[in-house]
Amino acid sequence: MSHHARNERHRLTELLAAAGPGAPTLCDGWTTTELAAHLVLREHRMDAAAGIRIAFLADWTAKVQERYARLPYPRLLSMFSDGPPLLSPFALPGADEAANTVEYYVHAEDVRRASPEWRTDPGDAVGAAEDVDAGLAEALWGKLSPLARLETGPTSPVGLVLRRPEGATVEAREGIPVVTVTGEPGELVLFAFGRGSHARVRAEGDARARARLAEALPLPGR
Structure with a gap:
């Protein structure tokens, strides 16, 4: 292994x-x-x-x-x-x-994160401490692009970009309008796999587009 x-x-x-x-x-x-x-x-x-x-x-x-x-x-x-x-x-x-x-x-x-002690604060989602070591974070980021297109691309009703806090991006789905979901690599992986309500991520973009995305893919606070 x-x-x-x-x-x-x-x-x-x-x-x-x-x-x-x-x-x-x-x-x-x-x-x-x-x-x-x-x-x-x-x-x-x-x-x-x-x-x-x-x-x-x-x-x-x-x-x-x-x-x-x-x-x-x-x-x-x-x-x-x-x-x-x-x-x-x-x-x-x-x-x-x-x-x-x-x-x-x-x-x-x-x-x-199913434990009652787990909490995600949507107001400070991206700034929260990352629990993944640097090597694993890079490994997860390297696998995110094809996984995001496979897992979220067919589901998202809007254009969708996944973004690291420092600026690197992955396009999960082409389209207009675009919603950008920002978070550390591990958090973006969780979002891509439908665990967004328990992930430390932040969605940015047109309010109606964000609402449409949240109906299809869970986001913090929903």
């Missing part, structure tokens, strides 16, 4: 353990148990993992995930923490970093 994916796997395992089974997450209404089962399924059952993205296989995926969710919670966490089995595609050199850095970062935040 490579550096960032390995670290995020460890962080996610610790967060899942601390939260305990059955705790809420930000992920599709799943509890921590269901999220842990999803993570194990992705690496251990490639026959079922396809249903994560392919609609007509989703029922089979759900059945296999339910079976994993019945396992003792510590066993699920151990299976995830140990990494992919040797015959899993995720065990190929470079695959863990390419496929899992963003996945594990987002799911770690799904657990962390």
Whole structure:
């Protein structure tokens, strides 16, 4: 396993353990148990993992995930923490970093930010302290452009630009009017994956365009 994916796997395992089974997450209404089962399924059952993205296989995926969710919670966490089995595609050199850095970062935040102690202040969203180290932030930024076009492009009803506080931008969708969403790389990744209501980001642009965007993609305070 490579550096960032390995670290995020460890962080996610610790967060899942601390939260305990059955705790809420930000992920599709799943509890921590269901999220842990999803993570194990992705690496251990490639026959079922396809249903994560392919609609007509989703029922089979759900059945296999339910079976994993019945396992003792510590066993699920151990299976995830140990990494992919040797015959899993995720065990190929470079695959863990390419496929899992963003996945594990987002799911770690799904657990962390579902806690009642988590607060996002929309009034000071961009100025809030960043919780991602510099190396991981750059890795997330490097993956943001194609992910933003894939995840938010088809959903956004307006032109959409994602911007770092220092000025670098990614165009998620062409169009007029344009809304610019500003935040640190990790926060923009969370926004792109539909976690904007729990992200430290700020949307700027025409008020009506911002309202249209907020109807399609969650923003802080909504």
